[in-house]
Structures are given as structure tokens and as C-alpha cells.
Amino acid sequence: MDHDALRDWSKRAADWAHAYHAGLRDRPVRAPLVPGTVAGALPAAAPEAPEPMAAIWADFERLVPGAMTHWQHPRFFAYFPANAAPASMLAEQLANAMAAQCMLWQTSPAASEMETVTVGWLRDALGLPDHFAGTIHDSATTATLAAVVTMRERALGHAGNAEGLAGGPRLRLYATAETHSSVDKAARVAGIGQANLVRVPTDADLAMDAGALAAAIAADRAAGLQPAGVILCAGGTSVGAFDRIGECVAVARAAGLPAHVDAAWAGSAMICPEFRALWAGVEGADSVVVNPHKWLGAQFDCTVQFIADPAPQIRALGLKPAYLATAGVSAVTDYNDWTIPLGRRFRALKLWFVLRAYGLEGLRARIRNHVAWAAGLAAELARLPGVEIVTPPVLGLFTFALAAGDGPTEALLARINDDGRVYLTPTRHRGRAVIRVSVGQFDCTRDDVMTVAAVVAGLLGRTG
Numbered sequence: 001m002d003h004d005a006l007r008d009w010s011k012r013a014a015d016w017a018h019a020y021h022a023g024l025r026d027r028p029v030r031a032p033l034v035p036g037t038v039a040g041a042l043p044a045a046a047p048e049a050p051e052p053m054a055a056i057w058a059d060f061e062r063l064v065p066g067a068m069t070h071w072q073h074p075r076f077f078a079y080f081p082a083n084a085a086p087a088s089m090l091a092e093q094l095a096n097a098m099a100a101q102c103m104l105w106q107t108s109p110a111a112s113e114m115e116t117v118t119v120g121w122l123r124d125a126l127g128l129p130d131h132f133a134g135t136i137h138d139s140a141t142t143a144t145l146a147a148v149v150t151m152r153e154r155a156l157g158h159a160g161n162a163e164g165l166a167g168g169p170r171l172r173l174y175a176t177a178e179t180h181s182s183v184d185k186a187a188r189v190a191g192i193g194q195a196n197l198v199r200v201p202t203d204a205d206l207a208m209d210a211g212a213l214a215a216a217i218a219a220d221r222a223a224g225l226q227p228a229g230v231i232l233c234a235g236g237t238s239v240g241a242f243d244r245i246g247e248c249v250a251v252a253r254a255a256g257l258p259a260h261v262d263a264a265w266a267g268s269a270m271i272c273p274e275f276r277a278l279w280a281g282v283e284g285a286d287s288v289v290v291n292p293h294k295w296l297g298a299q300f301d302c303t304v305q306f307i308a309d310p311a312p313q314i315r316a317l318g319l320k321p322a323y324l325a326t327a328g329v330s331a332v333t334d335y336n337d338w339t340i341p342l343g344r345r346f347r348a349l350k351l352w353f354v355l356r357a358y359g360l361e362g363l364r365a366r367i368r369n370h371v372a373w374a375a376g377l378a379a380e381l382a383r384l385p386g387v388e389i390v391t392p393p394v395l396g397l398f399t400f401a402l403a404a405g406d407g408p409t410e411a412l413l414a415r416i417n418d419d420g421r422v423y424l425t426p427t428r429h430r431g432r433a434v435i436r437v438s439v440g441q442f443d444c445t446r447d448d449v450m451t452v453a454a455v456v457a458g459l460l461g462r463t464g
């Protein structure tokens with residue numbers, strides 16, 4: 001295949017994409033498939049001889065779309081959204097066409113400079129103060145790992161990278177049980193160890209108990225352990241828990257510790273000033289992670305980490321061998337020094353396209369709709385006999401269950417997803433099996449959201 005053929009097939013791909021999106025409402029959201037179906041349909045080895053694109057394309061149409069869970073389906077209410085706005089998809093086509101490695105300013109000046117500018121636009125749009133710089137990572141997992149490695153190096157006087165961790169002090173991290181598993185992963189991968197991730201108790205609102213945080217830090221110090229940093233939750237993945245950021249940042253500050261705020265999902269909502277009370281005090285954090293690839297329409301991968309002072313992170317992660325030195329250029333930002341992988345995609349382009357094509361008002365209107373529709377749906381479900389709202393809506397997220405208990409709730413969820421019109425996922429809350437509803441799909445309508453109540457009512461009616 002050459003670039004002339006690519007032009008023709010790209011047009012066909014654009015038509016295919018248009019038809020795919022137009023037909024999404026007619027597909028079941030989750031693929032009704034048994035494991036092994038796709039693998040079993042593929043040959044055991046790669047072909048020795050080139051195959052015609054028409055054959056590859058036909059197999060794609062035959063094997064793939066029907067075996068996917070459709071994340072862009074307007075009735076996808078599982079996990080969190082992973083929106084791909086059309087303007088973002090267009091930007092990705094252009095980034096793909098150039099296929100640049102955006103590791104250094106020199107390897108991609110437009111990408112580096114656009115990253116600086118769009119991260120600044122987003123910072124201002126979220127109401128974060130302008131002392132925050134930032135960078136774009138592939139995922140919140142990696143951004144949090146970068147923050148935790150920086151915490152480690154700060155705690156060790158930047159000796160960990162050079163000398164390793166053996167024989168050093170036992171480092172401690174603090175977070176509640178509501179934080180995402182990426183915090184556990186960061187504790188593991190950074191060499192701090194899962195056992196040193198201290199689970200600070202939460203109060204009745206699932207928010208970190210700031211007094212308990214202070215006590216845990218003091219107890220660790222008294223025991224000869226070395227606190228390294230605090231990770232705060234602004235919109236937990238299970239049921240949307242928020243720590244009281246200001247109070248906990250103040251405790252971290254007083255103890256001389258950095259604080260990292262995980263707002264991967266909920267951060268996007270902060271483009272609406274009325275939601276900012278949820279993360280009040282965030283301006284005091286050392287870093288904040290927000291995923292525009294969840295709720296803002298810039299498709300995966302696009303995670304922004306805002307950093308109050310990039311110097312410690314650059315010292316922890318920056319590494320410039322001679323073959324990467326840029327001769328004769330100074331005063332440029334090489335973002336590979338801020339992030340873990342060397343190679344970087346041109347992610348700022350889709351953020352730039354999305355922010356311009358929808359405007360902050362367009363994005364705010366979508367998020368406000370999602371929040372209002374989630375509340376409307378919760379009210380509708382609460383009216384059904386035997387249905388209980390277990391955690392009330394936090395932005396677009398709430399959970400419900402059947403009063404009859406875990407077994408019937410789990411059976412109901414299986415039947416909802418087998419029905420195919422909507423897709424919901426489970427979690428546990430205070431030991432109880434609950435069903436999550438996460439509203440935030442870019443193209444959903446109020447009717448799509450209310451379909452959840454119609455499906456549940458229908459299934460409950462049928463059970464009698």
C-alpha cells in the first residue's frame with residue numbers, strides 16, 4: 001500500500017466512520033460475545049505474501065465492529081465516558097499523517113509550543129491559578145506515577161534515582177480507599193511498596209479525615225518512617241468521592257509534604273464555575289491530574305497534569321543523553337523531561353481542535369446537561385418500587401441497587417446489559433453490590449439517559 005492508495009482508503013474510512021456513528025443507536029452497547037470468538041476467527045500466523053487491502057478491509061468489517069463494546073454509543077453509561085468528539089478525531093487524523101515523535105522541542109516545535117499554550121488555556125478554563133504549568137501524558141496512571149516518583153525523589157533528596165532504594169528510609173504515601181488503583185500501581189512501580197500506601201480513614205462523606213491524616217503522618221515520623229506525599233481524590237471512580245482538598249493540602253503543607261490531586265474524571269467539570277466548590281483549595285496542590293480524554297471530548301490519550309513547580313519533577317524524570325542534546329537552542333521546553341516515556345504523540349493538537357471547535361461554552365453546556373440529566377434519571381429510578389438510590393448523584397455519577405439485596409441487584413445488572421440498549425457497570429459501596437450510572441457521553445440526549453429508567457422498569461415489571 002502506498003500513499004496514493006492511502007488517500008482512497010482514507011476517504012472510504014471517513015465514510016465508514018460516518019455510517020458507524022450514525023448507526024450506533026441500533027447496535028447493542030456491549031458486544032454480545034463469548035471469549036475467544038475473534039481470536040478463533042484469525043489465522044494462526046501472519047501472511048508471507050502481501051494481501052490486498054480489499055480483503056483486509058472486508059475482514060475488518062466482518063470481524064471487528066460487531067465484536068466491540070461501543071464507547072461512543074450515546075447510551076454508554078458504564079465506567080467513565082471516553083469521549084471522542086468529531087473535532088478531536090479530525091485532529092488525530094492530521095497528527096497520524098505527520099506521525100511525529102514529540103519528545104523534544106527540536107523534534108516537533110509546533111507540538112511542544114502548542115502543548116504549553118493549550119495546557120495554559122485549560123488551566124485558565126478550570127479556574128486554576130496561573131502559577132501552574134503542565135504537560136500532557138498518555139494516561140492519569142502515568143501522570144500519577146510521575147507525581148509519585150517526584151515525591152519519592154524529593155523525600156530522598158534526589159538520591160533514589162542515583163543510588164537505588166536499598167538501605168534507604170521506608171517511604172510512606174497517604175490516600176483514602178476511594179482513590180483510584182493507579183495510586184496503588186504508582187506506589188508499587190515507584191518502589192515505595194503497596195504496604196507503604198497508608199489508607200487514611202474517611203468520614204461519613206467518604207472524604208479524607210484531615211485530622212487522621214495529620215495523625216498518621218506524625219505516627220509514621222515517630223516510628224522512624226519517612227512520609228513522602230499525599231494523594232487526594234477529587235471525584236473517586238467508584239462513587240465519586242471528594243476529599244476536602246483545602247483542608248488536606250493544609251495538613252500536607254504543615255508537614256512539609258507535596259500533595260497530588262487526582263481529578264482525572266471530575267476535573268473536566270470544573271470548566272463550570274458552579275462545580276468548583278467540590279475541589280476548593282486545589283490551588284494549593286503541587287500537582288493536579290485531569291483527563292480531557294474522559295469528559296472533555298479529546299479522545300484517549302490526553303491526560304493533563306498541572307504542576308505548581310515543575311523543577312522537582314524535571315529533576316526526577318529528566319534525562320538527556322548526548323544523542324538527544326539540541327545544539328544551539330536554549331529556552332525551549334523538552335516535555336520528555338516532564339513525563340516517563342521518551343516518545344510522545346502530538347496530543348496537544350486534539351485539545352486545541354476541541355477547545356476551539358466547541359468553545360468553552362459548548363463544552364460547559366454538555367457537562368451541565370449531563371449533570372442535570374443524571375439527577376433527573378436518579379429521581380426517576382427512585383420512583384420505581386424496590387429500587388434505592390445508594391449514592392446520590394455527584395456530577396454525572398450515582399449508584400442504585402434493589403432493596404431485595406445483592407443477588408437480585410447483580411441479576412438485574414446482567415439483564416440490563418444483556419438487553420443491550422444501555423450499558424452499566426457494577427461496584428461495591430460499604431459492602432453492598434450497587435449499579436453505577438455514569439452520564440457523560442458527548443452525544444447523548446436526555447432521552448438516551450432516561451432509557452436507563454425505561455429498561456429497568458421494563459425488566460422489573462417482567463419479574464413481577
Ligand SMILES: *Cc1c(COP(=O)(O)O)cnc(C)c1O
Pocket residue numbers: 080138139140141142180182235236237262263264265291303
Ligand atoms: C479514570 C481514572 C483514572 C485512570 O485514568 P487513565 O487515564 O485510564 O490512567 C485515575 N483516577 C481516576 C479518578 C479516574 O477516574
